[in-house]
Amino acid sequence: MPTETFLETPQARRIAYHLTPGTGPCIVFLGGLKSDMEGTKAVHLECWAKGQGRAFLRFDYSGHGESSGTFTDGCIGDWAEDTRAAVSVLTDGPLLVVGSSMGGWQALLLARAVPERIAGLVTIAAAPDFTEDGYWASFTDAQKHALKTVGHVELPSDYMEPYIISKRMIEDGRRHLVLRDPLHLPFPSRFLQGTADTAVSTDTALRLLEHATGPDMRLTLVKDADHRFSDDACLDLIEEAITDVLAAID
Template sequence: MAATTFLETPQGRRLAYHKSEGAGSTVVFLGGLKSDMEGTKAVHLEDWARARGQAYLRFDYSGHGESSGRFEDGCIGDWHEDTVAAVSALTEGPLIVVGSSMGGWQALLLARAMPERIAGMVTIAAAPDFTEDGYWASFTDAQKEALETVGHVELPSDYMEPYIITKRMIEDGRTRLVLRSPLNLPFPVRFLQGTADTAVSTETALRLLEHAQGSDMHLLLVKDADHRFSDGPCLGLIERAVLEVMGAA
């Protein structure tokens, strides 16, 4: 496996990444909350892109994987800055953005920040606005008080150790919401969602589909697929979706 390379961002963060050179649009994988670039989907897509001779980029947000910083110190806005820095410094030309879970929110934020660069988008269990509609909306009065007094709360996860959710993450998330104002996606988009996902509901996927504006937008619901969306059939669906938005299917 190729050695990890690092990028120093304008904000002073050190991001770990793997980049494969190739032709055509660069496929950029944006991972989920507390995930890293060594996940099944990120590595599978890299192998798939290399076999096609397609340019590809995967990286770790700050506080994730091999990048600098602590997860507890980060927020949606920091990881958006990381995404913009990585894409700006490490890619040229059109992008095919693939965002998983929180990475789906990051993909939508990237579409607002640099719509001229994006040629297509695929999201997998996209979780836009989850800090507000998921965390804050479900917090008890005691948890909300803990945010104010302690500065964070711990939330259990079905997939890894508990999440530390900070007051900063909640407050910053409110400045990054994408489902409360126009969301224009003027390029081919494929939303993928499993019906057995316990982290992101099908209702969230439908809300995103109904809210976003675009002329080539599809939602694929996969019966019994969970949040990981990383078994063989699901990986095949991701490949097919990427080909569709590239116009190669």
Template structure:
């Protein structure tokens, strides 16, 4: 475990594996961390194949500094840009899980010369607006306005998600499905049909909206949002391998 001080003064925990390029960077999900199944599986895959690999915790996540409730999409995208800029060399293949898929798209805008390809796993672009805000009741929107936060139940923890007004308002400044989204590199989107958090319609919308010559979507019947069964993990690795082969070519 090592730490990076970002230009914004946040302390980001990371784990880096040396290897050949283009490297692979794992971008985790909302309230997730770099010790998750997919991140560790990809690190093992990278070590076996001799590929450079980076995983890290956004601020407010895992072992990084800051409080989760103080963070927002813009902060976490800044963390990703800082980590990739300081801790990797040359082009990278970004693997974005859930919220990490949105972060990957923001990184591709901020650092286009550093992105060799992208693999989205149940990617959730614009979820603060399209899933959270649009799904809030009148009472929840009023609570958010009056108290600055609202609680949502979580399938993954006994503790509810606390959604802040800052998260919603900042998310609106980073939406990617409302205007041109150019992805001029190999893109593989993976999506389970039994995903209750990010429905397959989101993946289809991203596929239709993004502009690029090598963008493919694979739907896996019955896979849920975790996308962490042995078959799903193998598919992630195979997709990363395919993107790397095309990037190398």
């Protein structure tokens, strides 16, 4: 395993990354909430990209993996800043962005911030606006009171230790919602979603498909696939989606 390299962002956060040289567009993997760049999908796709001679970037948001900071201090806007810094400094030219879960939201924010650089998009169980439509919408009155008085609430996870959700994450999330305003994706976009996903529902995937506009968008529902979307069959589907986007770009 190669040693991590670090990037200092304009916000003085230290971001760990792995960059594989190759032909463009550079494939950028954006991971999920509390995931890191050593996850199954990120490492598998890096290996696949190397085999294809494609440029590939994976990195840890601040408060994740080997990057600086703590998760509980972070929020959607911080991780969007990390993403923009990584692609701005480490890559040139067009990008094919692959976003998993929260990384799907980050991919949409990146497309909104630098639309001229996005050549294609693949999302895996994308979770746009989840701080508002998932967390806040499901909080009890007691949890909302705790958020205001204690500053955070603790939520169970099916996949790891409980999430500590801060008041700052909820308030910052409202400044970065993407499903309330027009969302134009003028490039090939492929959305992948498992029907057995207990973290992100198929309703979310359908809402994204219906809300966004663009000339070439497709949603693939995979029966019985869960939120990890990382067994061999699902990894093959991600490769196929990237290949399909690359073909449409070329």
